[in-house]
Structure formats: structure tokens, C-alpha cells
Amino acid sequence: xxxxxxxxxxxxxxxxxxxxxxxxxxxxxxxxxxxxxxxxxxxxxxxxxxxxxxxxxxxxxxxxxxxxxxxxxxxxxxxxxxxxxxxxxxxxxxxxxxxxxxxxxxxxxxxxxxxxxxxxxxxxxxxxxxxxxxxxxxxxxxxxxxxxxxxxxxxxxxxxxxxxxxxxxxxxxxxxxxxxxxxxxxxxxxxxxxxxxxxxxxxxxxxxxxxxxxxxxxxxxxxxxxxxxxxxxxxxxxxxxxxxxxxxxxxxxxxxxxxxxxxxxxxxxxxxxxxxxxxxxxxxxxxxxxxxxxxxxxxxxxxxxxxxxxxxxxxxxxxxxxxxxxxxxxxxxxxxxxxxxxxxxxxxxxxxxxxxxxxxxxxxxxxxxxxxxxxxxxxxxxxxxxxxxxxxxxxxxxxxxxxxxxxxxxxxxxxxxxxx
Amino acid sequence: xxxxxxxxxxxxxxxxxxxxxxxxxxxxxxxxxxxxxxxxxxxxxxxxxxxxxxxxxxxxxxxxxxxxxxxxxxxxxxxxxxxxxxxxxxxxxxxxxxxxxxxxxxxxxxxxxxxxxxxxxxxxxxxxxxxxxxxxxxxxxxxxxxxxxxxxxxxxxxxxxxxxxxxxxxxxxxxxxxxxxxxxxxxxxxxxxxxxxxxxxxxxxxxxxxxxxxxxxxxxxxxxxxxxxxxxxxxxxxxxxxxxxxxxxxxxxxxxxxxxxxxxxxxxxxxxxxxxxxxxxxxxxxxxxxxxxxxxxxxxxxxxxxxxxxxxxxxxxxxxxxxxxxxxxxxxxxxxxxxxxxxxxxxxxxxxxxxxxxxxxxxxxxxxxxx
Numbered sequence: 001x002x003x004x005x006x007x008x009x010x011x012x013x014x015x016x017x018x019x020x021x022x023x024x025x026x027x028x029x030x031x032x033x034x035x036x037x038x039x040x041x042x043x044x045x046x047x048x049x050x051x052x053x054x055x056x057x058x059x060x061x062x063x064x065x066x067x068x069x070x071x072x073x074x075x076x077x078x079x080x081x082x083x084x085x086x087x088x089x090x091x092x093x094x095x096x097x098x099x100x101x102x103x104x105x106x107x108x109x110x111x112x113x114x115x116x117x118x119x120x121x122x123x124x125x126x127x128x129x130x131x132x133x134x135x136x137x138x139x140x141x142x143x144x145x146x147x148x149x150x151x152x153x154x155x156x157x158x159x160x161x162x163x164x165x166x167x168x169x170x171x172x173x174x175x176x177x178x179x180x181x182x183x184x185x186x187x188x189x190x191x192x193x194x195x196x197x198x199x200x201x202x203x204x205x206x207x208x209x210x211x212x213x214x215x216x217x218x219x220x221x222x223x224x225x226x227x228x229x230x231x232x233x234x235x236x237x238x239x240x241x242x243x244x245x246x247x248x249x250x251x252x253x254x255x256x257x258x259x260x261x262x263x264x265x266x267x268x269x270x271x272x273x274x275x276x277x278x279x280x281x282x283x284x285x286x287x288x289x290x291x292x293x294x295x296x297x298x299x300x301x302x303x304x305x306x307x308x309x310x311x312x313x314x315x316x317x318x319x320x321x322x323x324x325x326x327x328x329x330x331x332x333x334x335x336x337x338x339x340x341x342x343x344x345x346x347x348x349x350x351x352x353x354x355x356x357x358x359x360x361x362x363x364x365x366x367x368x369x370x371x372x373x374x375x376x377x378x379x380x381x382x383x384x385x386x387x388x389x390x391x392x393x394x395x396x397x398x399x400x401x402x403x404x405x406x407x408x409x410x411x412x413x414x415x416x417x418x419x420x
Numbered sequence: 421x422x423x424x425x426x427x428x429x430x431x432x433x434x435x436x437x438x439x440x441x442x443x444x445x446x447x448x449x450x451x452x453x454x455x456x457x458x459x460x461x462x463x464x465x466x467x468x469x470x471x472x473x474x475x476x477x478x479x480x481x482x483x484x485x486x487x488x489x490x491x492x493x494x495x496x497x498x499x500x501x502x503x504x505x506x507x508x509x510x511x512x513x514x515x516x517x518x519x520x521x522x523x524x525x526x527x528x529x530x531x532x533x534x535x536x537x538x539x540x541x542x543x544x545x546x547x548x549x550x551x552x553x554x555x556x557x558x559x560x561x562x563x564x565x566x567x568x569x570x571x572x573x574x575x576x577x578x579x580x581x582x583x584x585x586x587x588x589x590x591x592x593x594x595x596x597x598x599x600x601x602x603x604x605x606x607x608x609x610x611x612x613x614x615x616x617x618x619x620x621x622x623x624x625x626x627x628x629x630x631x632x633x634x635x636x637x638x639x640x641x642x643x644x645x646x647x648x649x650x651x652x653x654x655x656x657x658x659x660x661x662x663x664x665x666x667x668x669x670x671x672x673x674x675x676x677x678x679x680x681x682x683x684x685x686x687x688x689x690x691x692x693x694x695x696x697x698x699x700x701x702x703x704x705x706x707x708x709x710x711x712x713x714x715x716x717x718x719x720x721x722x723x724x725x726x727x728x729x730x731x732x733x734x735x736x737x738x739x740x741x742x743x744x745x746x747x748x749x750x751x752x753x754x755x756x757x758x759x760x761x762x763x764x765x766x767x768x769x770x771x772x773x774x775x776x777x778x779x780x781x782x783x784x785x786x787x788x789x790x791x
Contacts, residue, residue: 105511116779119507120771193782198789261582262655285640363587363643368632368788370587370641382481384778385508 050398057392061166063110066103067094071164079182083157088140091160095122099129113386115159121148158182171392176200196376196393203373204400206290206362207355213295214351215344218302222343225303226310237307244300252361255293259284259365285367293365298354302347309343345412353401373397443472444704446692447485448500450477452669452724457500457549460720461711469710471703482509485695489514497704499693503770504777506546506691515545516694516701523547523705525713527732536714536730538757539607539689542770546691547712548729550720553664553756554591554768555685557678559652563659570684570764573659574599574627576637581658583631584651587641589784590773591686594766595661596627598684608686608766615772621780625787632791639791652678668725668754672744682761688768689729718743727757734758 008016064071069090077083098104104126111118124147128134134143145152162170162180173179173186177194181187188194221240225233243251258264266280275281283289313336321331359374373393380390446462448454454475466473476496478484482505488494501509509515518524524533524547534540537548556573560566567579573595585592597611598604600623604611614620632639640657642648648662649670664685670676692708694701710716717728718736722745728734734755737743743751752758 102513105513109508109511112775113778116776119775192786193779195782195785195789198786202789257654260651260654260656364647367641368639368791370643371785371788379781382479382483385482385486385512386778387483 050395053391053395056388057171057395058167058169059388060163060168060170063107063163064166066098066107066110067091067160070094070160074161074164077161079154079158079161082141082145082152082154085139085141087157088144092134092140092144095125096129099126109385111159111163113384113389114163115156117150118156118159121150121156124148171389172396174389175393175396196373199371199373199376200400202369202371203356206287206294206358206372207352209291210294210298210355211348211352213291214299214302215348217295218299218306218347219340219344221299222303222306222310225307226313227315240300240303243296248297248360251297252293252364255289255296256284256365259289259292284365285370287366287369289365289367290362290370293361294355294358297361298351301350301354305346305350306340306343309340309346313339341412345408349405349408352404356397356401442700443474444497444700444707445474445476445495445698446498446500447476447478447496449480453665453726456720456723456726459723461716464719465707465710465716469703469706471707473707481505482512482514485509485514486512489697494695494698496695497698497700498708499695500549501546501691501693503542503546503689503691503768504774506541506543506693507770507774509693510543510545514693514696516696516705517544518547518694520547524709527714527730529732531732533730536732538727538729538731539687539767541691542689545693547693547708549690549692549712549717550726550729551687551689551756552726553682553685553687553761553765554586554595554661555664555667555680555682555756556659556661557648557652557667557680558659559655560677560679562652562655566679567659567681568683569681570595570599572681573661573684574631576631576634579658580636582638582640582656584640584642584648584657584660584662585628586661587643589780590777591661591688591768592628592784593621593624593780594686594768595684596624598764598766600624600627604684604764604766608769611766612769612772615776621783625783629787629791641788649676649678652676664754664756665725672746672749672754682756683764685756685761685765686768687756687762687765689770690726721751721755725751725754727755731757 010016010019012019070087073086073090074083077087095104095107098107104122108119108122108126111122125144128147134140150156158181161182170180174189175196177189177196178186179189221236225236225240228236256263260266261280261282261284263284265283266275269275270277270280283292317335317339318331321335322328326334357374359372359378362370362372363375364370374397377390377393377397380386380393446457448457454477458475462473462475478499480502482501485494485496485499488496506515510517518541520534520537520541521532526532527536538551539548541548556570558567558579562581563579565578567573567575572579573583593615594608594611597614597620602611602614615624628639631637640651640660642651642660642662645663645666648660649666651657652660653670653676664680667678667680671678671680692712694704694708698704712729714730714732715736717730718733720726721728721733721737722743728737734752734757737751737755741750741752742748753760755761
């Protein structure tokens with residue numbers, strides 16, 4: 001029996017299966033065209049910039065092309081003692097060419113990022129070349145090393161050698177206080193410069209505790225909002241949202257006025273005799289200040305998803321739990337709480353992700369502990385112009401957020417997020 | 421990828437270009453400072469040259485102009501920048517190089533421009549605008565006695581109480597060494613010589629650490645310029661480093677009981693840089709030359725207590741005291757470059773910070789983390 005005879009045909013004589021496919025294809029194209037604007041928007045605003053950030057963070061071709069001869073002659077150098085004459089000669093040739101093309105400044109910038117101190121010594125060399133002070137028949141090693149003591153420091157030549165590969169993971173390593181040493185192994189930076197790991201941990205710690213505090217404070221508020229009669233809950237809702245409509249800086253500044261040692265809260269404590277005047281507690285310019293200000297600022301992001309979930313939970317469920325013999329607590333824990341988990345998940349993720357990128361508030365109220373990883377990213381974006389390092393740290397932060405999301409997915413399940 | 425970036429960025433900048441095609445656009449810091457620039461020399465220059473000068477606010481750094489340049493659509497003609505930004509921007513080829521005596525007019529007495537500047541330019545791409553001071557102030561209602569020197573700032577036995585210092589290493593390391601007994605020397609060169617060595621950096625960090633961990637002392641780190649006077653007036657700290665213009669405003673404008681101390685002050689600068697390939701480069705160059713002449717620069721000191729970069733501008737102020745806009749406050753004693761205020765000072769060294777800023781910043785943060 002052949003399959004031909006079994007095919008069901010439409011009235012036009014086309015097999016039904018094909019006709020159906022055709023109609024479905026049309027629908028698919030229509031559906032695709034509908035989401036096209038959104039897709040395009042996502043590509044332009046997310047995929048493309050993130051891709052750009054990634055290439056920026058690993059691309060190091062500029063310097064590879066600037067010092068081709070130097071890198072070639074450095075291949076045979078083991079990085080232990082000072083390099084040989086040929087390295088100096090080739091470095092001079094490369095550098096002179098850059099001076100002719102007026103690109104020496106870019107090289108100085110790039111190398112200063114690799115090791116601080118290059119700016120000055122390369123400018124010195126530049127001035128010598130400009131005034132024709134370098135005798136091209138003499139020893140380049142002698143002449144260059146006599147310009148500045150840093151040229152005589154093997155560390156600086158090692159730094160040049162490190163920049164040879166056109167693509168590098170060095171910026172990611174730097175973000176974790178590591179670097180590639182002269183043997184190609186991974187080593188730690190000097191102890192008094194290990195700052196990034198401290199900042200990562202501090203950022204995570206602050207984001208974590210702010211999330212916990214937001215949850216502890218937001219849950220009862222959301223519950224109250226969801227169970228009060230409409231006319232009260234609306235008023236309360238406005239109270240929750242009001243700070244949301246006030247500028248971030250204004251809110252931060254108000255906390256400073258309230259919490260500082262000579263501030264209103266401390267004045268009140270002294271007035272009621274809780275603390276003595278010369279022993280006022282410090283609630284500002286330390287982590288306490290950061291927690292208080294950030295919790296207040298981010299609280300609405302916790303309350304709103306919780307509220308929208310709690311609103312949908314029927315009060316009869318709790319009554320049923322109690323009538324089946326549970327104490328109020330058991331009824332709450334076994335019936336009500338599990339139903340609010342989608343809201344908790346959404347609120348916690350929102351608050352955590354927002355908190356991890358905060359930097360103005362902590363810088364203002366956090367005192368010595370007010371520097372977070374985002375401050376470092378802003379610093380490299382704006383001041384040092386080391387955009388590749390800033391990109392690398394930005395991507396590391398993004399990865400961190402994705403990992404949190406992944407853990408959350410494993411523990412609770414993404415389907416269990418409810419934003420509203 | 422690169423081409424695509426350019427396209428997107430160019431598109432986004434295209435609109436803003438068309439609106440400002442015939443005006444000279446100056447990017448500056450905003451607030452009272454830009455107000456002083458606009459009233460002091462911006463508007464008079466615009467009127468004289470018959471061109472329009474637009475002032476836009478930005479928050480410092482070269483990231484925005486670099487992005488504009490990479491997109492191939494530059495919208496700013498002149499930028500008000502820090503010294504190390506002019507160095508970086510010059511190196512990256514963002515700014516126009518000047519021939520100072522040719523591009524800028526001489527002083528009224530004939531002194532060529534390059535000799536009339538208070539300090540030499542950090543790069544060929546910068547022309548001086550103002551000098552401001554990192555000095556310190558105290559609240560006379562909260563301090564017993566009169567702090568007079570930079571050593572007093574660190575002397576918690578004589579003047580107990582918390583201090584407010586800037587959040588980054590910049591100028592803190594310098595004043596620490598000055599207070600620790602290093603004579604600044606000419607323009608502070610001895611301080612920077614000491615900071616070139618590991619030992620010197622350690623010595624400065626230890627001095628700050630001792631102040632911050634002292635139970636009689638303690639530190640508050642400020643990050644916004646408005647904070648120091650505020651912290652002093654609320655009594656949160658007894659002494660605070662800060663920018664002299666802010667202290668002046670608090671004292672003269674609001675009648676705050678603050679006193680400024682000039683001993684061991686750090687003089688820092690603001691510059692104008694001309695953007696290479698800006699939308700209106702020719703007019704911008706003309707405007708810049710006029711805005712930075714003797715008369716015009718003196719004009720800005722009518723509105724703010726920052727010193728004009730040209731020495732000859734001070735004569736204009738001296739002759740016409742009281743110079744401040746209220747018509748009764750003398751401006752010379754408030755000028756960071758006035759002879760009485762520069763008995764013991766250092767010039768913030770942009771080369772040192774351009775070279776070592778990142779590394780010292782990391783060490784500074786590590787030190788702060790251990791407080």
C-alpha cells in the first residue's frame with residue numbers, strides 16, 4: 001500500500017498537510033513581524049552593546065600593532081634580567097615611528113595602564129627624540145636607561161612584554177587582583193594593592209543584607225496592604241510610593257541629616273536620655289548608614305511584587321487551614337507563605353540586582369566602606385579612560401547577576417516569579 | 421562591529437548637532453561655577469564677538485567627548501577640564517594644541533600670555549582658567565583655640581574631634597606629608613619627590629590612618645563639594661578639608677561661623693581645552709582667546725572665590741575692590757593665589773597623578789578597607 005493514496009487532499013487538490021504548513025508558516029511570519037520591533041530593540045540595546053563590551057575587554061591589538069619590532073625581539077627574552085641591546089634598539093625604532101605619526105601619547109596611555117609610571121618616562125624619551133638628542137650610532141640601551149631610573153627597572157620591560165598578545169584575558173584577571181607574570185603563569189598583585197576582591201565581596205555583602213532587610217520589612221507591609229480595606233490600603237500604598245517619586249539624592253541627603261552624630265535621631269536619643277551627649281552612636285558614614293539608606297530606597301521594589309501576589313491569595317485559604325486544626329502560625333507557614341514565594345522571588349531578585357549596581361548612595365553615606373565595585377567601574381570609565389577594564393568588570397558584574405539568577409532558578413524555579 | 425557603533429552613535433548625536441550648528445558650545449561643571457563663568461566672561465565675550473555661546477553641564481572626565489569622537493559626531497567645542505584630563509586628552513588626540521603667545525593675547529602691560537599664567541600649562545592643549553584651593557576650615561563655635569597650620573589639622577590632642585577628608589587619595593597624601601614635617605619646597609616638589617618612593621607613600625598613608633583610627637579624632641570621607649561646609653555647620657566634624665569657593669560661599673553667602681586655614685593648601689587648576697574637529701572650531705578659538713584674557717578672567721572672580729589663572733587679573737581685582745558682586749566684600753583675601761595665602765602651599769601635580777593615580781588609588785582603598 002503506497003502512502004500516495006492515503007494522503008488527504010484539500011479541495012484544491014493540495015495535500016492537507018502541506019496546506020496546513022503553509023497557513024502555519026504565514027502565521028509564524030506574521031507573529032515574527034509583530035515581535036520584530038522588540039527583537040530589534042533588544043539587539044540594539046542589549047546584545048550589541050554587550051558584544052561590544054566583550055570585544056573591548058579582550059582586544060589589545062592596538063599596542064601589538066604599535067610595537068611590532070619590539071615584541072619580535074622580546075620573544076627570545078626570558079624576562080629575568082634586563083633585556084638586550086636589540087630590544088632597546090627595536091623599541092627605539094618603533095617609538096620613533098609613533099612619534100612621527102603623533103601616536104606616542106596613545107602608547108604612553110596604554111602602557112601606563114599596564115604599569116603606573118610609564119607616562120613620564122615615555123614623555124622624556126619623546127622630548128629627547130624631538131630634540132634629536134639620541135645618537136643612533138651609539139648604544140640604545142645605555143642612552144635609554146640613563147634617561148630615567150624606571151627604564152633601568154626590569155619590571156617596566158616585563159610590563160611591555162605582557163602586552164604583546166593581540167587578545168588578552170588580563171583585564172578579567174586584574175578584576176580579581178591577579179596578573180599574568182613574565183613566565184605566563186597567573187600571580188597575585190602586591191598585597192597592598194589587592195582591592196578588587198575586597199570590593200566584590202563588599203558589594204555582594206551589601207546587596208545581600210539590603211535584600212534581607214527589604215524582605216523583613218517589606219513582607220509585613222505588603223501583607224497589611226493586601227488585607228486592609230480599600231480606603232486605608234490606598235493611603236498606605238501612597239505612603240509606600242511617595243518616596244519612590246522623590247529624587248534619589250534628596251532621599252540620601254535626608255538620611256544624612258537624620259542619622260549623623262549631630263543629627264535629629266541622635267538629638268532625640270540624647271533628649272530622652274537614651275544615650276549621653278558625648279557618646280552618641282555612629283549611624284552614618286559607615287555600613288549602618290548604607291544599609292538604612294539603601295533599604296529605604298529599594299523597599300518599594302520589594303513591596304510591590306509581594307503586594308500583587310498577596311492580593312490574589314484568597315483569605316478563605318487561611319481560614320480553611322485554621323479550621324483544619326492549624327495554629328495561626330502553622331496556617332501561615334504551611335498555607336500562606338508558600339503561596340507568596342513567587343512574589344518573594346521577584347522582589348528579592350529585583351532588589352538584589354538593583355543593589356549590586358548602586359554607587360552614589362554608598363559613596364555619600366558609607367564613609368570608609370562606601371566604595372563599591374560600581375565606583376571602580378565609573379572611575380575607569382571617566383578618569384583613567386581604561387574602557388577595556390571597565391568593560392571587563394561590567395561583564396563580571398553581569399555574570400554575577402546571571403549566576404544569582406541561575407541559583408535562584410535551581411532553588412525556586414523561574415516559573416515561580418511573579419512581578420505583578 | 422566598529423562601523424555599526426559609529427552609525428548608532430552618529431544617529432543619536434545627529435539631532436543635537438542640528439540644533440547647535442552656529443553656536444559655540446562649552447561643557448562645564450554646572451551650578452554656581454558655570455554661573456560665574458557665564459556672567460563673568462561668557463556673556464560679555466558673546467556680546468563682543470557677536471556669536472552665541474551655549475553652556476552645557478557635564479560631570480567631568482573625558483568619557484563623553486571620547487564617545488562623541490569615536491562616533492564621529494562631536495557636539496562640544498570647548499570643555500572645562502582638570503589638568504590630568506588635558507594631558508590624557510592631548511595624548512589621545514582629542515584636543516587642539518596651542519601656541520600660547522600666538523593664540524592668546526598678552527597682558528595689558530605687554531607681558532606675553534605664557535609669562536602671565538600663574539603656573540605653566542600641563543600640556544599644550546590647555547589654557548588656564550582658574551585656580552582653586554584644597555584648604556581646610558573649622559567652625560569657630562566648636563573649636564577651642566585657633567588652628568593655624570596644616571599640622572593642627574592632624575593634632576587631635578590640641579583639637580580633639582572628627583575630621584572630614586576627601587574620599588580619594590588626591591591631595592590627602594600631600595597634606596599628610598606636609599603635616600608630617602616635609603617642607604613642600606617650590607610648588608610642592610619635595611612632597612612629590614617623597615611620594616615617588618614607596619616609603620613616602622607609606623608614611624603618608626600611616627599619617628592618615630593614625631588620624632582616622634585615633635579615638636580622639638576619626639574621619640568622615642566626603643565626596644561632594646557641598647559636604648564639607650555642611651559637616652562643619654552641623655557639628656559632625658570639627659575640621660574639614662574642602663574647596664575654598666564652597667567655604668567662601670558658606671561664610672559670605674550664608675554667614676556661617678567658619679574660618680579658612682590656608683597653611684599647607686593645595687592649589688589645583690581648571691583649564692579650558694579646545695576640541696579638535698568641534699562643530700564650530702574657528703569661532704570657538706576666538707571666543708576662548710577672549711574669555712581667557714586679563715579683563716575677562718577677572719570678571720569671573722566677581723561671582724566666585726576662585727583665582728583667575730592670569731597674574732595680571734589680580735591687579736584688576738585689587739584696583740577695583742570691593743570686587744565681589746555684593747559690592748562690599750573684598751575678594752583679594754579670598755583668592756587662593758593671594759600672597760598672604762601662599763606662604764606655605766603646594767601645586768597639585770597633574771603629572772604625578774596622571775602617572776600614579778590608579779596605583780595609589782588602589783593602595784588608598786586598601787588602606788581604607790583596613791580602617
